[in-house]
Amino acid sequence: MPRIAVNIVRFNQPLEMIRKCVAAALAQKVASCSVTLTENGSDNPIEGDLLSLFGDDPRFSYVDNGNNLGFAGAHNRFIAGSDAEIVVPLNPDAVLTPDYLQTLIGVFDHPDVGAATGKMLKGASGAGGSPILDGTGIMVSRGRRGRERGQNQTDANQFDTSCSVFGVSGTASAYRRTALEKIRLGKHEYFDEDFFAYWEDLDLSWRLRLAGYECVYVPTAVVYHARAVGQSKNGYHSPLEFIRHHRRLPQQILQWSWRNQLFCIVKNDFGWSLWRDLPFIVTRQTLMLLYVVIFETRTLGALPDFFRLLPRMLEKRRWIQESRVVPSTVMEKWFVSP
Numbered sequence: 001m002p003r004i005a006v007n008i009v010r011f012n013q014p015l016e017m018i019r020k021c022v023a024a025a026l027a028q029k030v031a032s033c034s035v036t037l038t039e040n041g042s043d044n045p046i047e048g049d050l051l052s053l054f055g056d057d058p059r060f061s062y063v064d065n066g067n068n069l070g071f072a073g074a075h076n077r078f079i080a081g082s083d084a085e086i087v088v089p090l091n092p093d094a095v096l097t098p099d100y101l102q103t104l105i106g107v108f109d110h111p112d113v114g115a116a117t118g119k120m121l122k123g124a125s126g127a128g129g130s131p132i133l134d135g136t137g138i139m140v141s142r143g144r145r146g147r148e149r150g151q152n153q154t155d156a157n158q159f160d161t162s163c164s165v166f167g168v169s170g171t172a173s174a175y176r177r178t179a180l181e182k183i184r185l186g187k188h189e190y191f192d193e194d195f196f197a198y199w200e201d202l203d204l205s206w207r208l209r210l211a212g213y214e215c216v217y218v219p220t221a222v223v224y225h226a227r228a229v230g231q232s233k234n235g236y237h238s239p240l241e242f243i244r245h246h247r248r249l250p251q252q253i254l255q256w257s258w259r260n261q262l263f264c265i266v267k268n269d270f271g272w273s274l275w276r277d278l279p280f281i282v283t284r285q286t287l288m289l290l291y292v293v294i295f296e297t298r299t300l301g302a303l304p305d306f307f308r309l310l311p312r313m314l315e316k317r318r319w320i321q322e323s324r325v326v327p328s329t330v331m332e333k334w335f336v337s338p
Contacts, residue, residue, distance in 0.1 A: 002108065004033040004101055004174070005084035009074040012042045013092045015049050022054055024096045033101065036061045038078055041068030071170065072191035072200045079180060080188040087180070089191075091171045094120075095224045103221040104174050107162075114179035114213025115205065117168035118221030120148070121155065131155045134225045137165030137217040138202055142277040142335045143284035144265050146202045149217075160219045166334045167205025168215050172223040176213075183207045183323075185316055192263070192316070194309050198253065199260035206268040209331065210324035255302035258292065262306065267317045271328025277335055 006025045010018055018037065025035040035054075039045055039062070047062055054060040065074055075089040086105055090096075100118055107116045120134035135148030136159040148169060150159050170191070180190045183204075191200040205215050265281065274281075292299045 001031050002085035002105060003083075004028075004030055004086045004088060004105065005078075005082045006033065006035045006088040006090050006101075007038055007075055007078040007082075008036065008090045008092050009038045009040050009071060010042055010046075010092050011040045011068060012044070015046050018046065018050065018092055019053060020095050021090065021092050022050070022060070024098075025090060026054065026057060026059060027098050028096060028101045029099050030101050030105070034059050034061065034084070036063055036078060038074050039064040040070075040074045041065060070193065070196035072189075072193045072195055072197065075170075076188050076190050076193060079177070079190050082177070085177050086174050087177055088172065088174045089170055091225065093226045094172045096172065097222045097224075100172070100221045100223055101174065104218050107216045107218060108174070108176055110214070112212070112214045113176065113216050114208040114211070115168045115173055115175045116216045116218055116221075117165075117171075117173040118217075118223050119155075119159065119219045120169065120171060120223050120225045123224060123226055133159065135169055135171070136219070137163075137215070138167035138169060138205060140166050140202075140335055141280070141284075142337055143280035144261075144269070144277070144335070145284060146199070146261065146264070159217075162216065162218050162220075164214050165217045166209070166215065167202050168217075170201035170204075171225050173201070179208060179211070179213050183211050185319065192267075194312060195260045195263065196256060198256040199264055203260070203264045203267065206264060207320060209334070210268060210320060210326050212325045251298045251301070254296065254299045255305070258288070258299050259302040259306045259309075263309070263313050266310070266313045267320055270321055270324075271331070273328045273332035273335055276332065 008021055008025065022035060022037060037050055039047065045064065047064065050062055065077065069077065079087050086108065088101065104116050104118055107113050117137055119136055122132040122134045133150040133153045133155050136150045138146055139149050140146045149165065184190050185192065190204065192203050195203065208215060
């Protein structure tokens with residue numbers, strides 16, 4: 001069985017949430033698994049509390065980054081320093097079921113698998129007491145809208161077949177270390193650190209696919225995730241609900257999200273599938289800009305940062321496109337009709 005290293009990055013989350021996350025990770029039914037809690041510049045470090053709870057377990061370790069490196073930077077530092085064959089960046093609000101990793105890592109027996117994710121469930125229940133889905137892998141529309149399959153749907157076994165998906169969420173996915181080394185940017189950028197947070201998991205999945213790796217969804221691996229940010233319940237089909245949902249989100253998150261979804265396209269899209277879908281992409285981005293101008297002007301604050309980072313994104317694009325092995329005709333099947 002491969003060695004597995006789990007990393008939980010904390011930024012101001014409460015102790016009880018972290019305790020549940022760490023305890024569930026340590027309870028995994030795998031032979032070789034280490035769990036690290038990485039403190040990422042929180043206002044209230046909880047090292048003493050965590051060491052009193054888990055310090056006697058040799059599989060647990062505590063690391064303090066000293067400041068906030070973002071989701072991408074904190075996990076990158078951990079991955080670069082790890083020698084495990086499988087690495088698992090784990091959100092602090094995620095609670096793994098005991099056989100999650102044991103079930104998930106079986107797909108890595110196939111050498112083409114670069115990443116895998118399980119079925120993410122919310123704590124709430126839907127009709128008849130069935131759980132609500134949080135995600136079953138990332139899908140991308142022809143307009144390049146990335147979203148979690150099935151998010152906010154009642155789990156009625158409609159996603160109970162294991163399959164390849166475009167990408168995996170950074171919430172609780174496992175990554176093959178050698179695959180990450182193959183697609184890293186520079187010395188240690190697995191997740192793009194210029195993204196800081198949000199959409200870095202889609203970007204990483206896209207780069208894995210361009211390098212010829214598969215991303216796989218395993219429905220029998222179950223994780224509970226109390227997602228703080230996600231799509232509104234009915235998406236674009238309920239405009240008022242969509243607007244209210246976005247107005248509740250912090251300004252910084254809105255700006256990162258808008259900026260980074262554009263960077264994903266700038267860096268990774270190419271060829272026939274790009275030209276085929278350009279009308280969808282331009283239409284979607286135009287509508288998004290109009291929405292921001294009318295309803296969400298605070299998001300326009302992302303524009304200076306977008307143009308400041310654009311030359312760097314174009315340089316990263318050059319490296320990605322020069323090293324990709326998958327043609328556009330293979331990628332086009334992943335961009336599905338809205």
